Amino acid sequence: MQFDDGALFRNARMAGSMTEATSYDIRFIVGARKLFAVPRQLVPVGWTLEELLDRPRAALPDCGNADGYQLSSVPAQAVDSLLSRYQDWLVGGRRDYARHFIRMGCSFDDYLACFSGKTRSTLRRKARKFAELGGGTLDVGSYRTPAEIAEFLRLVRPLDARTYQARLLDAGLPQGSNAEREAMQLAADDRLRAFLLFLGGEPVAYLYLPVEGQTLVYSYLGYSPEHAQLSPGTVLQLAALEQLFAERRFHYFDFTEGDGDHKAKFGTDSVNCASFVLLRPALPNRLLLGSLALFDGSVAVARTLAEKTGGIAAARRLLRG
Numbered sequence: 001m002q003f004d005d006g007a008l009f010r011n012a013r014m015a016g017s018m019t020e021a022t023s024y025d026i027r028f029i030v031g032a033r034k035l036f037a038v039p040r041q042l043v044p045v046g047w048t049l050e051e052l053l054d055r056p057r058a059a060l061p062d063c064g065n066a067d068g069y070q071l072s073s074v075p076a077q078a079v080d081s082l083l084s085r086y087q088d089w090l091v092g093g094r095r096d097y098a099r100h101f102i103r104m105g106c107s108f109d110d111y112l113a114c115f116s117g118k119t120r121s122t123l124r125r126k127a128r129k130f131a132e133l134g135g136g137t138l139d140v141g142s143y144r145t146p147a148e149i150a151e152f153l154r155l156v157r158p159l160d161a162r163t164y165q166a167r168l169l170d171a172g173l174p175q176g177s178n179a180e181r182e183a184m185q186l187a188a189d190d191r192l193r194a195f196l197l198f199l200g201g202e203p204v205a206y207l208y209l210p211v212e213g214q215t216l217v218y219s220y221l222g223y224s225p226e227h228a229q230l231s232p233g234t235v236l237q238l239a240a241l242e243q244l245f246a247e248r249r250f251h252y253f254d255f256t257e258g259d260g261d262h263k264a265k266f267g268t269d270s271v272n273c274a275s276f277v278l279l280r281p282a283l284p285n286r287l288l289l290g291s292l293a294l295f296d297g298s299v300a301v302a303r304t305l306a307e308k309t310g311g312i313a314a315a316r317r318l319l320r321g
Contacts, residue, residue, distance in 0.1 A: 021066035028295050049101055049215050049254040052271050068279035073257045076272035089302055092289035094276035100267030102253035108245035129233045139198035140239045149187040154193045159203045163222030173220050178244035197236040205232035207240050214251035
Protein backbone atom coordinates (compact mmCIF):
# COMPACT_ATOMS: atom_id res chain seq x y z
CA MET A 1 0.00 0.00 0.00
CA GLN A 2 1.90 2.97 -1.30
CA PHE A 3 0.36 5.66 0.89
CA ASP A 4 3.31 8.06 0.62
CA ASP A 5 5.56 8.99 -2.26
CA GLY A 6 8.74 6.92 -2.05
CA ALA A 7 11.65 6.66 -4.43
CA LEU A 8 11.29 3.47 -6.42
CA PHE A 9 14.92 3.47 -7.51
CA ARG A 10 17.54 4.12 -4.90
CA ASN A 11 20.92 5.69 -5.65
CA ALA A 12 19.49 7.87 -8.41
CA ARG A 13 20.79 11.36 -7.64
CA MET A 14 20.98 13.61 -10.67
CA ALA A 15 23.33 11.66 -12.91
CA GLY A 16 24.41 14.29 -15.43
CA SER A 17 26.82 12.77 -17.98
CA MET A 18 27.67 9.69 -15.93
CA THR A 19 27.65 6.62 -18.23
CA GLU A 20 29.07 3.77 -16.12
CA ALA A 21 26.66 1.05 -15.05
CA THR A 22 25.79 0.97 -11.35
CA SER A 23 23.85 -1.51 -9.24
CA TYR A 24 20.32 -0.20 -8.63
CA ASP A 25 17.59 -1.64 -6.48
CA ILE A 26 14.21 -1.95 -8.16
CA ARG A 27 12.14 -1.80 -5.03
CA PHE A 28 8.78 -3.22 -4.03
CA ILE A 29 7.51 -0.74 -1.49
CA VAL A 30 4.44 -0.16 0.63
CA GLY A 31 4.25 3.48 1.60
CA ALA A 32 7.82 4.17 2.70
CA ARG A 33 8.56 0.56 3.65
CA LYS A 34 10.76 -1.49 1.32
CA LEU A 35 9.52 -5.07 1.35
CA PHE A 36 12.27 -6.37 -0.91
CA ALA A 37 14.36 -5.27 -3.88
CA VAL A 38 15.81 -6.81 -7.03
CA PRO A 39 19.16 -5.44 -8.23
CA ARG A 40 19.95 -4.59 -11.83
CA GLN A 41 23.05 -3.10 -13.45
CA LEU A 42 21.78 0.14 -14.97
CA VAL A 43 23.33 3.20 -16.57
CA PRO A 44 21.93 6.30 -14.82
CA VAL A 45 20.94 9.21 -17.03
CA GLY A 46 19.52 12.36 -15.47
CA TRP A 47 18.51 15.78 -16.74
CA THR A 48 19.56 18.82 -14.72
CA LEU A 49 17.13 21.69 -14.32
CA GLU A 50 19.24 23.99 -16.48
CA GLU A 51 19.21 21.36 -19.25
CA LEU A 52 15.43 21.04 -18.98
CA LEU A 53 14.98 24.80 -19.29
CA ASP A 54 17.42 25.13 -22.20
CA ARG A 55 17.66 22.40 -24.83
CA PRO A 56 17.16 19.02 -23.21
CA ARG A 57 19.12 16.26 -24.90
CA ALA A 58 17.15 13.28 -26.19
CA ALA A 59 19.95 10.79 -26.91
CA LEU A 60 21.12 8.14 -24.43
CA PRO A 61 24.69 6.93 -24.06
CA ASP A 62 25.64 3.37 -24.97
CA CYS A 63 24.83 1.13 -22.01
CA GLY A 64 27.30 -1.59 -22.98
CA ASN A 65 26.53 -4.89 -21.27
CA ALA A 66 24.33 -3.33 -18.59
CA ASP A 67 20.73 -4.43 -18.06
CA GLY A 68 19.48 -1.05 -19.23
CA TYR A 69 18.99 2.52 -18.05
CA GLN A 70 17.66 4.31 -15.01
CA LEU A 71 16.22 7.55 -16.37
CA SER A 72 15.56 10.52 -14.08
CA SER A 73 13.57 13.63 -15.01
CA VAL A 74 13.13 12.88 -18.70
CA PRO A 75 11.44 15.99 -20.18
CA ALA A 76 7.82 15.10 -20.88
CA GLN A 77 7.99 16.30 -24.49
CA ALA A 78 10.91 13.94 -25.19
CA VAL A 79 9.49 10.71 -23.72
CA ASP A 80 7.59 9.48 -26.81
CA SER A 81 10.53 10.21 -29.10
CA LEU A 82 12.94 8.44 -26.80
CA LEU A 83 10.75 5.37 -26.38
CA SER A 84 10.19 5.10 -30.13
CA ARG A 85 13.93 4.49 -30.52
CA TYR A 86 13.77 1.74 -27.87
CA GLN A 87 10.38 0.32 -28.79
CA ASP A 88 11.41 -3.29 -28.12
CA TRP A 89 12.79 -2.48 -24.66
CA LEU A 90 10.81 -2.74 -21.43
CA VAL A 91 9.55 0.28 -19.50
CA GLY A 92 8.92 -0.06 -15.78
CA GLY A 93 8.13 1.97 -12.69
CA ARG A 94 7.18 5.06 -14.66
CA ARG A 95 6.30 8.14 -12.62
CA ASP A 96 5.06 11.35 -14.22
CA TYR A 97 5.36 14.50 -12.13
CA ALA A 98 5.97 18.23 -12.06
CA ARG A 99 9.58 19.07 -11.19
CA HIS A 100 9.26 22.16 -9.03
CA PHE A 101 11.81 24.94 -8.78
CA ILE A 102 12.21 28.53 -7.61
CA ARG A 103 13.30 31.34 -9.89
CA MET A 104 15.68 33.40 -7.77
CA GLY A 105 16.20 36.47 -9.94
CA CYS A 106 14.29 38.66 -7.49
CA SER A 107 14.45 39.73 -3.86
CA PHE A 108 13.29 37.55 -0.99
CA ASP A 109 10.41 39.95 -0.36
CA ASP A 110 9.33 39.63 -3.99
CA TYR A 111 9.50 35.85 -3.63
CA LEU A 112 7.28 35.95 -0.54
CA ALA A 113 4.79 38.06 -2.48
CA CYS A 114 4.20 34.99 -4.70
CA PHE A 115 2.45 33.29 -1.77
CA SER A 116 -1.14 33.95 -0.82
CA GLY A 117 -1.75 36.08 2.25
CA LYS A 118 -2.98 33.03 4.12
CA THR A 119 0.17 31.04 3.29
CA ARG A 120 2.46 33.90 4.33
CA SER A 121 0.60 34.17 7.62
CA THR A 122 0.92 30.42 8.23
CA LEU A 123 4.66 30.47 7.50
CA ARG A 124 5.23 33.43 9.81
CA ARG A 125 3.21 31.78 12.58
CA LYS A 126 5.24 28.57 12.38
CA ALA A 127 8.53 30.47 12.46
CA ARG A 128 7.35 32.62 15.36
CA LYS A 129 6.19 29.61 17.37
CA PHE A 130 9.51 27.87 16.83
CA ALA A 131 11.44 31.01 17.79
CA GLU A 132 9.43 31.40 21.00
CA LEU A 133 10.34 27.86 22.03
CA GLY A 134 13.98 28.70 21.39
CA GLY A 135 14.03 31.81 23.55
CA GLY A 136 12.70 34.39 21.11
CA THR A 137 14.90 34.00 18.01
CA LEU A 138 15.44 31.33 15.39
CA ASP A 139 18.76 29.58 15.80
CA VAL A 140 19.89 28.77 12.25
CA GLY A 141 23.45 27.83 11.35
CA SER A 142 24.75 28.23 7.79
CA TYR A 143 27.80 26.39 6.47
CA ARG A 144 29.81 26.73 3.24
CA THR A 145 33.60 26.71 3.79
CA PRO A 146 35.50 23.42 4.29
CA ALA A 147 35.93 24.10 8.01
CA GLU A 148 32.24 24.98 8.37
CA ILE A 149 31.14 21.89 6.43
CA ALA A 150 33.31 19.69 8.64
CA GLU A 151 31.47 21.15 11.66
CA PHE A 152 28.11 20.67 9.92
CA LEU A 153 28.86 16.99 9.29
CA ARG A 154 29.91 16.49 12.92
CA LEU A 155 26.68 18.04 14.18
CA VAL A 156 24.30 16.49 11.67
CA ARG A 157 25.26 12.81 11.93
CA PRO A 158 23.29 11.98 15.12
CA LEU A 159 20.26 13.87 13.81
CA ASP A 160 20.41 12.26 10.36
CA ALA A 161 20.38 8.75 11.84
CA ARG A 162 17.02 9.49 13.51
CA THR A 163 15.27 11.06 10.52
CA TYR A 164 12.38 9.54 8.64
CA GLN A 165 14.40 9.99 5.44
CA ALA A 166 17.31 7.86 6.67
CA ARG A 167 15.34 5.21 8.57
CA LEU A 168 12.58 4.48 6.07
CA LEU A 169 13.59 5.92 2.70
CA ASP A 170 17.30 5.08 2.70
CA ALA A 171 17.79 8.74 1.75
CA GLY A 172 19.97 10.08 4.52
CA LEU A 173 23.29 11.82 4.02
CA PRO A 174 25.91 9.53 2.44
CA GLN A 175 28.29 8.01 4.96
CA GLY A 176 31.99 7.26 4.78
CA SER A 177 35.26 8.90 3.90
CA ASN A 178 34.47 9.23 0.18
CA ALA A 179 31.29 11.17 0.91
CA GLU A 180 33.14 13.42 3.33
CA ARG A 181 35.91 14.09 0.79
CA GLU A 182 33.30 14.97 -1.82
CA ALA A 183 31.65 17.42 0.57
CA MET A 184 35.00 19.00 1.39
CA GLN A 185 35.82 19.41 -2.30
CA LEU A 186 32.44 20.98 -3.02
CA ALA A 187 33.01 23.41 -0.16
CA ALA A 188 36.53 24.23 -1.38
CA ASP A 189 35.04 25.05 -4.80
CA ASP A 190 32.27 27.13 -3.16
CA ARG A 191 29.68 24.73 -4.55
CA LEU A 192 27.88 23.75 -1.36
CA ARG A 193 25.45 25.35 1.07
CA ALA A 194 24.24 23.60 4.23
CA PHE A 195 21.94 24.70 7.05
CA LEU A 196 20.98 23.49 10.52
CA LEU A 197 18.01 24.54 12.63
CA PHE A 198 18.66 24.29 16.38
CA LEU A 199 16.30 24.10 19.34
CA GLY A 200 17.77 24.27 22.82
CA GLY A 201 21.25 23.98 21.34
CA GLU A 202 20.44 20.70 19.54
CA PRO A 203 20.03 20.39 15.73
CA VAL A 204 16.48 19.40 14.76
CA ALA A 205 16.48 19.91 10.97
CA TYR A 206 19.04 20.17 8.17
CA LEU A 207 19.39 21.06 4.49
CA TYR A 208 22.30 20.05 2.24
CA LEU A 209 22.40 21.90 -1.07
CA PRO A 210 25.13 21.30 -3.67
CA VAL A 211 25.48 23.95 -6.38
CA GLU A 212 25.37 23.02 -10.07
CA GLY A 213 26.14 26.01 -12.27
CA GLN A 214 23.72 28.71 -11.12
CA THR A 215 21.38 26.21 -9.44
CA LEU A 216 21.00 25.10 -5.83
CA VAL A 217 20.07 21.42 -5.69
CA TYR A 218 17.67 20.20 -2.99
CA SER A 219 19.75 17.11 -2.39
CA TYR A 220 19.46 15.98 1.26
CA LEU A 221 17.18 17.06 4.05
CA GLY A 222 15.86 15.70 7.29
CA TYR A 223 14.30 16.62 10.60
CA SER A 224 13.89 15.17 14.06
CA PRO A 225 10.73 13.02 14.24
CA GLU A 226 10.30 14.12 17.86
CA HIS A 227 9.74 17.71 16.66
CA ALA A 228 7.68 16.98 13.55
CA GLN A 229 4.62 18.76 14.94
CA LEU A 230 6.61 22.03 14.92
CA SER A 231 7.24 21.79 11.13
CA PRO A 232 11.03 22.21 11.49
CA GLY A 233 11.60 21.42 7.81
CA THR A 234 9.30 24.22 6.71
CA VAL A 235 10.79 26.67 9.21
CA LEU A 236 14.35 25.88 8.08
CA GLN A 237 13.43 26.00 4.39
CA LEU A 238 12.16 29.56 4.65
CA ALA A 239 15.07 30.73 6.82
CA ALA A 240 17.60 29.20 4.41
CA LEU A 241 15.91 30.76 1.39
CA GLU A 242 16.11 34.20 2.96
CA GLN A 243 19.89 33.84 3.26
CA LEU A 244 20.26 32.34 -0.21
CA PHE A 245 18.27 35.10 -1.89
CA ALA A 246 20.49 37.62 -0.11
CA GLU A 247 23.57 36.20 -1.87
CA ARG A 248 22.13 37.25 -5.26
CA ARG A 249 24.25 34.56 -6.90
CA PHE A 250 21.79 31.82 -7.81
CA HIS A 251 19.28 31.69 -10.63
CA TYR A 252 17.31 28.63 -9.49
CA PHE A 253 16.52 26.46 -6.48
CA ASP A 254 15.84 22.99 -7.89
CA PHE A 255 13.58 20.66 -5.89
CA THR A 256 14.69 17.80 -8.21
CA GLU A 257 12.61 14.84 -9.29
CA GLY A 258 9.34 13.85 -7.71
CA ASP A 259 6.29 15.80 -6.65
CA GLY A 260 5.19 16.69 -3.13
CA ASP A 261 3.32 19.29 -1.09
CA HIS A 262 6.50 20.88 0.28
CA LYS A 263 8.00 21.30 -3.20
CA ALA A 264 4.77 22.63 -4.67
CA LYS A 265 4.33 25.05 -1.76
CA PHE A 266 7.76 26.66 -2.06
CA GLY A 267 8.25 26.38 -5.83
CA THR A 268 7.41 29.22 -8.18
CA ASP A 269 7.51 27.19 -11.41
CA SER A 270 7.61 23.60 -12.60
CA VAL A 271 8.45 21.51 -15.65
CA ASN A 272 6.73 18.22 -16.48
CA CYS A 273 8.99 15.16 -16.33
CA ALA A 274 8.96 11.38 -16.11
CA SER A 275 11.28 8.87 -14.46
CA PHE A 276 11.44 5.17 -15.28
CA VAL A 277 13.70 2.22 -15.99
CA LEU A 278 14.35 1.00 -19.51
CA LEU A 279 15.43 -2.65 -19.55
CA ARG A 280 16.56 -5.03 -22.26
CA PRO A 281 13.75 -7.35 -23.47
CA ALA A 282 15.06 -10.43 -21.66
CA LEU A 283 12.73 -12.89 -19.91
CA PRO A 284 13.99 -12.17 -16.36
CA ASN A 285 13.37 -8.47 -16.93
CA ARG A 286 9.87 -9.15 -18.27
CA LEU A 287 9.05 -11.21 -15.18
CA LEU A 288 10.50 -8.56 -12.88
CA LEU A 289 8.59 -5.62 -14.37
CA GLY A 290 5.41 -7.69 -14.71
CA SER A 291 5.59 -8.56 -11.01
CA LEU A 292 6.25 -4.93 -10.15
CA ALA A 293 3.23 -3.76 -12.15
CA LEU A 294 1.00 -6.36 -10.47
CA PHE A 295 2.32 -5.40 -7.04
CA ASP A 296 1.81 -1.67 -7.63
CA GLY A 297 -1.69 -2.33 -8.94
CA SER A 298 -2.54 -4.18 -5.75
CA VAL A 299 -1.12 -1.30 -3.72
CA ALA A 300 -3.31 1.17 -5.61
CA VAL A 301 -6.43 -0.90 -4.96
CA ALA A 302 -5.59 -1.18 -1.27
CA ARG A 303 -5.03 2.56 -1.05
CA THR A 304 -8.41 3.26 -2.65
CA LEU A 305 -10.13 0.95 -0.18
CA ALA A 306 -8.31 2.56 2.74
CA GLU A 307 -9.36 6.03 1.60
CA LYS A 308 -12.99 4.95 1.27
CA THR A 309 -13.06 3.34 4.70
CA GLY A 310 -11.16 6.13 6.44
CA GLY A 311 -8.26 3.90 7.40
CA ILE A 312 -5.50 5.62 5.45
CA ALA A 313 -4.28 7.78 8.36
CA ALA A 314 -3.92 4.70 10.59
CA ALA A 315 -2.12 2.87 7.79
CA ARG A 316 0.34 5.71 7.38
CA ARG A 317 1.13 5.66 11.09
CA LEU A 318 1.63 1.88 10.99
CA LEU A 319 3.92 2.03 7.96
CA ARG A 320 6.06 4.78 9.43
CA GLY A 321 6.49 2.83 12.64
